[in-house]
Amino acid sequence: VHTAGWPLAEHGAHGGSFMYHIENNQVVLGLITDLGYQNPYLSPFDEFQRMKHHPLFANTLKNGKRVSYGARAIAKGGLQSLPKMHFPGGLLIGCDAGTLNFAKIKGSHTAMKSGMVAADVILKRAQGEWQAGQDLAEYATAFEQSWAYQELHQQRNFGPAQHKFGNLLGSAYAFIDINLFRGKLPWTMQDITPDYAQTKLAADCPELSYPKPDSVLSFDKLSSVFLSNTNHEEDQPVHLKLADPSIPIASNLPKYAEPAQRYCPAAVYEVVEDDAGEKRFQINAQNCVHCKTCDIKDPAQNITWVTPEGAGGPTYPNM
Template identity: 55%
Template sequence: MTDAAIERESMEYDVIIVGGGPAGLSAAIRLKQMAAEAGSEISIALLEKGAEVGAHILSGAVVDPKAINELFPNWKELGAPLEDEVKTDIFEVLGAAGSISLPTLMFPPLMSNHGCYIVSLANVCRWLAEQAEALGVEIYPGFPAADLIEEDGVIKGVLTGDFGLARDGGHKDGYQPGMELRGKYTLIGEGVRGSLAKKLISRFNLSEGKEPQKFGIGIKELWRVKPENHKPGMVKHTMGWPLDGKTGGGSFMYHFGDNLVSVGYVVHLNYKNPYLSPFEEFQRLKTHPVMSPVFEGGERISYGARAITEGGYQSVPKLAFPGGGLIGCSAGFVNVPRIKGSHNAMKTGMLAAESVFAAITDGRQHDELSDYQIAYENSWVAKDLKRVRNVKPLWSRLGTFFGVAFGGLDMWCTTIFGGWSPFGTMGHGKTDAESLEPASRHKPIDYPKPDGVLTFDRLSSVFISNTNHEEDQPIHLKLSDAELQKLSELGEFAGPSTRYCPAGVYEWVEDETSGDKRFQINAQNCVHCKTCDIKDPNQNINWTTPEGGGGPMYANM
């Protein structure tokens, strides 16, 4: 049965918002606030693919409260879960056996974490969802937006995913077709490398004249440590070992809550060596003498992974399209050197909401929100990103030591001279997929076996991410050309999917009789990090939404 033959229920709203992250929730809240101030009504449906709001939210996270100060000036009285203010800020360069601490005076003021809060971003989003629902926003968790409704070149809403499809595409008992959710405007806040955002950027050429978007993969664990090892309010960032000087990345360690420590590793996905495994590099990091004592006698309680947008100012696509706009990490507003993007995501959601509300108040619908684009360009978000626009390109071109040094110099210049840089605005060049080099140019990396105490394997890690998918459903990771995967991804690049995936989704399985290898996709392990969609050298893997509610269930992450 084709989609055209399926009878779908249709619901009408003023605004459809896709994604229950900081951007989508802030947009919904701001719309309702403006409607209340004007004495009017506005209907909003917010879709979240996770089983609950916050289920798929993963971030370090040290949050700059700038945006929440604007959205809820009284957020402390309202009980927002921003409780652990940063007290100690440490930056270290790691070598194989030691480290060097860099004085904070070396860094421009924008790098300071003073006044920021260590949080669980998942819990912040749960709190934002409570505020949104109290204002009358209709939130639908477990409903992924699987496709766009486009009519006459205009986006008029989204289709939610079907429930009850079998692996072969047939209908199981209890099958329910997805719904049509139609709105005067649609805001897309799916997060990094969202499947609908990809379609919109391509369909409306939103990245024309822009640099390619760049990404990193962030892998994180949450530990409960011994009280004597816990230092409330301490923030530590490192770079250097275990990565080589040509590969970008670094770690974070945040102490907060009830003896909780968030530790994670970000590896820039423009790395060249197909034998590199970001997951294994993270496990090695924890064995460093300045890292391992923190975890002695502690317990690892959660794990997750997520791609991060790193392209910055020059990679942000056009934000408005006919019928709506891109908000948050669907467009990419992360400040790479600060390792912060939540405040920018929230603000872009608020800016889009203000544009939508003005349009609806004027009696318009389904047009292009050009004033949203203008508002972004004049906002502190654009200013924030412009000041650090060359940090990522310099790091990529010059390597860690010289790249970070010149990046620091550039940030001082943009700070002192109001955004002026001696480097102008640098480009990124290749996409992350194009950056991968053939295996013949590199040597395999011998990673140590996990000890199960401090270092772990992928499958035990996925287990504590509480990831679950209905096994008898269509595989949501779509392989375009199986033969190309074998000839190129395996034959030329030595199967990097088995290493860049932090969840053990991909395997090359050898037939015991013939010795032939086949590509196996263990989709039930997927933590929705989107790295495969980004890093596959042939762009042969396309991440799509699985059945609603599938994926990780992050708590306190």
């Protein structure tokens, strides 16, 4: 099952869901929330919980048992978002580079092809004059000549069309562009505003309230994080760095109602108030499931996700 629009569209956001039936009478489902949403009160986690009450999902999930939970930011910008994929001593390939074909909602094939092209380039260079730390710039040309690049070029306008025209008109445009013209229309649409800059001031947006979880179909964040088996050594430095520790309370709270406490799917960020009414920004790094949403969506670009020490993080048993 693939869906688009609801429930996010009710709050002016873009995205869609999936539900796949797998072995052992299990299903996997999720909600992809475009991080370009404007309302700082929106909570992707709570939108997902709300979504599960739709009969399409509820009829499948009833009498079931949660077995796992996780979250991850997806690089789905397509061709326009591909970075420079080579640098001295390395190559950037696969989903780390953003080779996902979002129009098809699949990316394993393009990720594997980018790796195969990289292997060919490395082997060819290794057969000649090899130097450590060299920049394999020829990888860019080799990838552009592959069918993976051509596939990404064909669907390049799919995402921007959805954002520009909405789900219905955007899908109609994308169908004509991809299936009739094979992506050969002589223009490339762009999303030029970063996701974090799309966030509007809290005063300009309606405050959103979400129903309490019923612990049957919908659940709270902390019990969900428990199922991710995430763990970090508690005596290590916090791996979520604030460039300016005063910004969350001094700026984000009055301007944006501190959206980190809502866009984070793991209850890492909290605004805590003491008995005297003083508020402070608290980071529960132990909860982090390494989705990296905070690094992308924070309107002040004040949060940087860095690699934690050791082998900390989520341990998904079947995801």
